[in-house]
Amino acid sequence: MKGWTTLQGRAVALAQSNVDTDQLIPARFMSAPRSEGYGKFLLHDARQDDPDHILNRFQTADVLVTRRNFGSGSSREAAVYALVDFGIRAVFAPSYGDIFASNAVNNGLLPARISEDEIEALIAKIDDEDVSAQIDLSSGKAVIAGIELSLELDPVWRQKLVNGWDDIDLTTQHRDEINAYRAARAKTHPWVVPTSKDGAAP
Amino acid sequence: MTVPRTLLEKLWSAHEILRREDGTSLLWVDRHLVHEGSHHAFAKLKERGLKVEAPELTFGVVDHYAPTRAGAVAPDIRRMIETLGENARKHGLKLFDLRDPGQGIVHVIGPEQGLTLPGLLINCGDSHTSTHGAFGALAFGVGATEVAHILATQTIWQQRPKAMRITIQGALGAGVTAKDLALHWISELGADGARGHAIEYAGPVVEALSMEGRLTLCNLSIEGGARLGLVAPDQVTVDYLKDRAFAPKGAAWDAAVADWEQLSSDADASFDREVTLDSAVIAPTVTWGTSPEDALPITAQVPDPAQMSGARRETVRAALDYMALTPGTPLNEVAVDQVFIGSCTNGRIEDLRLAAKVLAGRKAKVPGLVSPGSAQVKKQAEVEGLAQIFTSAGLEWADAGCSMCVGMNGDRVAAGKRCASSTNRNFRGRQGRGARTHLMSPAMVAAAAVTGHLTDVRPLLEGRT
Numbered sequence A: 001m002k003g004w005t006t007l008q009g010r011a012v013a014l015a016q017s018n019v020d021t022d023q024l025i026p027a028r029f030m031s032a033p034r035s036e037g038y039g040k041f042l043l044h045d046a047r048q049d050d051p052d053h054i055l056n057r058f059q060t061a062d063v064l065v066t067r068r069n070f071g072s073g074s075s076r077e078a079a080v081y082a083l084v085d086f087g088i089r090a091v092f093a094p095s096y097g098d099i100f101a102s103n104a105v106n107n108g109l110l111p112a113r114i115s116e117d118e119i120e121a122l123i124a125k126i127d128d129e130d131v132s133a134q135i136d137l138s139s140g141k142a143v144i145a146g147i148e149l150s151l152e153l154d155p156v157w158r159q160k161l162v163n164g165w166d167d168i169d170l171t172t173q174h175r176d177e178i179n180a181y182r183a184a185r186a187k188t189h190p191w192v193v194p195t196s197k198d199g200a201a202p
Numbered sequence B: 001m002t003v004p005r006t007l008l009e010k011l012w013s014a015h016e017i018l019r020r021e022d023g024t025s026l027l028w029v030d031r032h033l034v035h036e037g038s039h040h041a042f043a044k045l046k047e048r049g050l051k052v053e054a055p056e057l058t059f060g061v062v063d064h065y066a067p068t069r070a071g072a073v074a075p076d077i078r079r080m081i082e083t084l085g086e087n088a089r090k091h092g093l094k095l096f097d098l099r100d101p102g103q104g105i106v107h108v109i110g111p112e113q114g115l116t117l118p119g120l121l122i123n124c125g126d127s128h129t130s131t132h133g134a135f136g137a138l139a140f141g142v143g144a145t146e147v148a149h150i151l152a153t154q155t156i157w158q159q160r161p162k163a164m165r166i167t168i169q170g171a172l173g174a175g176v177t178a179k180d181l182a183l184h185w186i187s188e189l190g191a192d193g194a195r196g197h198a199i200e201y202a203g204p205v206v207e208a209l210s211m212e213g214r215l216t217l218c219n220l221s222i223e224g225g226a227r228l229g230l231v232a233p234d235q236v237t238v239d240y241l242k243d244r245a246f247a248p249k250g251a252a253w254d255a256a257v258a259d260w261e262q263l264s265s266d267a268d269a270s271f272d273r274e275v276t277l278d279s280a281v282i283a284p285t286v287t288w289g290t291s292p293e294d295a296l297p298i299t300a301q302v303p304d305p306a307q308m309s310g311a312r313r314e315t316v317r318a319a320l321d322y323m324a325l326t327p328g329t330p331l332n333e334v335a336v337d338q339v340f341i342g343s344c345t346n347g348r349i350e351d352l353r354l355a356a357k358v359l360a361g362r363k364a365k366v367p368g369l370v371s372p373g374s375a376q377v378k379k380q381a382e383v384e385g386l387a388q389i390f391t392s393a394g395l396e397w398a399d400a401g402c403s404m405c406v407g408m409n410g411d412r413v414a415a416g417k418r419c420a421s422s423t424n425r426n427f428r429g430r431q432g433r434g435a436r437t438h439l440m441s442p443a444m445v446a447a448a449a450v451t452g453h454l455t456d457v458r459p460l461l462e463g464r465t
């Protein structure tokens, strides 16, 4: 995955709370291989039911502004794939589902948290228009529809987004510590590893 | 003098391999549970030419796509199940495949098989992994990238959540269950009310709950925004686990129980947040909207968005529009088209017993599906005569799996249909495109089946023990 530091693009507003991952990508699409591209599944049913849906009016968008509890629900990373494959690199909302937010960062998608008041101001201003957005991860600043925002960015998340880092590479550098822990745990907690692969009959 | 610690802190430090300067911990994973949905993660592993680091700690199960009714299986569903089988064989993982006597929903079979134990760190690529916290285990759901990381390293990077304690005073009334308790607190605090926190459930109500009830409570933690739920292990926990297939035996069992006795929050440990609830005010509860926070006692009416302001008004209006409900309608007059009993929230034996108690000798006015949480639950329910009660009432008795909770296997609610459901998510389209879901306890689902509308189960339980 490629990292990014600055972004310049179009912001659209989805004036809805609790946009859960079942809405972001309905379950029936989740058996598709990623290589197919998940962008077409993004908010699939809402877009089909409403020809006027914001993502139908603007076929591309880079930044999504939305209300509280975005990405709540299932841990399906496919919800993030759908956003990313559609072209979205940043979401602005007052709160997120925790698992969604980690999944987002692992796929180069910024889950930016700003206050309810800021969100309402943005939604009022973006309204039916698409507007320009600039984000700078290094300074932690963003400008959307002329409104300046400062991002409370977790330093680890910033690093991962900027470098496009993969945790597996980071972790294997700690192989010795992991092996030492594993050996110690086997000694102090001998009951943790199941002795039989099939289990005894209950 | 040692600083008093919460259960969360004890579990966390026991699994911490190292902590980075930024506060992120690298944690050891004792159990990793995978299912058909883990195909993205196995694909990532393959891309990098990696193998599963600890196959002896990794267990697979077919649940999300498991067919629960007879008939042809769609090719994409069959492919999902076969892919999991191939990955399990390739990496030497124990798999609870279709027709395995241990098969079932991952969060039902973990405890049932004794794979879930107090003091473990348990991960699964599924948000309801919080369920396993009912045993005093550090259990949380992860996404596909994290699943791949765990497969490859048996570890996970994680920042410790804040500690929150929900203490429930009093005792639950007749016909009021752990499900009602959970829906109640989520409606009070909001669907993101516990975001960033691990919830420890405590107090007399929790102590009096069976393992099944505690599992339901911890299962729904994620619907209130918490990635983890916890209950300190006690005698109820130990009794449940004794002699389970994968639970330790002999001397290892004794050592385990001795370790588990240490697993509780110290008396004066401080929590980042404390919430106390009075169970006396909790009635059988149902949802009316499209988020689990949209819940009210069955004695209430459909809320009126006109009496709300700002974003909430818009949200409620949109939810009622989707649900086709009119403000002011008494909830117990809302007619349903069908019912569903099952899922990792309420598909355990105790749930089926309770539903059967309501249904015994009665007929369902609407069609419905009962899918037990596991093959073992199914077998036991048949032995106890519960299956007979469901079928005599006119409900369909199916095989174990996630079934109509998420509809991946094709068990769906048709567009525009209203379903009384013992599941965990009333999200738009969750049970099928355009489906209208009302969440409630399995007893309340049974009551809705009997009357054909949302119904207070309490009168229907009178005189039945």
Ligand code: SF4
Residues within 6 Å of the ligand: B063, B064, B105, B106, B107, B126, B128, B343, B344, B345, B401, B402, B405, B406, B424
């Ligand atoms: S029963 Fe429903 S919530 Fe539970 S694991 Fe299956 S799909 Fe997820």
